[in-house]
Amino acid sequence: MADTIDALLSDYFSGKIDMQVKLRKLELKTSLVHDENIGGGKAQNKHVRPVDNMLIREDEDTVLHELYKLRNQQQMITDVLATFDYELVRMASLRYDRRKRKNEWKYIALIFNADESTCRKRIRKFKKEFSNKFWKFD
Structure with missing residues (x-):
């Protein structure tokens, strides 16, 4: 249970879900069809609508729908975090946040002018309260 909460908070604070959504949309934009008809004729009554085709591909993509579900879960996390103290959310x-590479306890204790064990206790308590609120909210 603690590992899932750690992974959920790590993905949330690192912005991994938004990055995955953007990456998937870029993957869908790239064309997978290579026209090997060199020197041949082209169809004359064929209508090409790239915007419509792109919207259809995004609408039918199951991976993108799963990522949108995770984005909704991210909004729920934001709502739950709004109920906590600002300092505690900043500590979390x-x-x-994996992007900052400053997630060592010594660094966090230095910023908040507290002992490392105090910071660990506060985060442990935060995770417990967060999991109770989040799974109840979910």
Whole structure:
């Protein structure tokens, strides 16, 4: 249970879900069809609508729909985090954001002018309260 909460908070604070959505949309934009008809004739009454085709591909993509579900879950996490103290959320952000590489306990304790064990206890308590609120909200 603690590993799932850690992974969920790490993905949330690192912005992984938004990055995956953008990456999937870029993957869908790239054309997979290579026209090997060199020197041949082209169809004359064929209508090419690239925007419509792109919207259809995004609408039918199951991976993108799963990522949108995760984005909705991300909004629920934001709502749950709004119920906590700002300082505690900032501490969790420093701990779980993988992009900053400053998630060591010494660094966090230095910023909040507290002992490392105190910071660990506060994060442990935060995770417990977060999991109770999040799974109840979910």
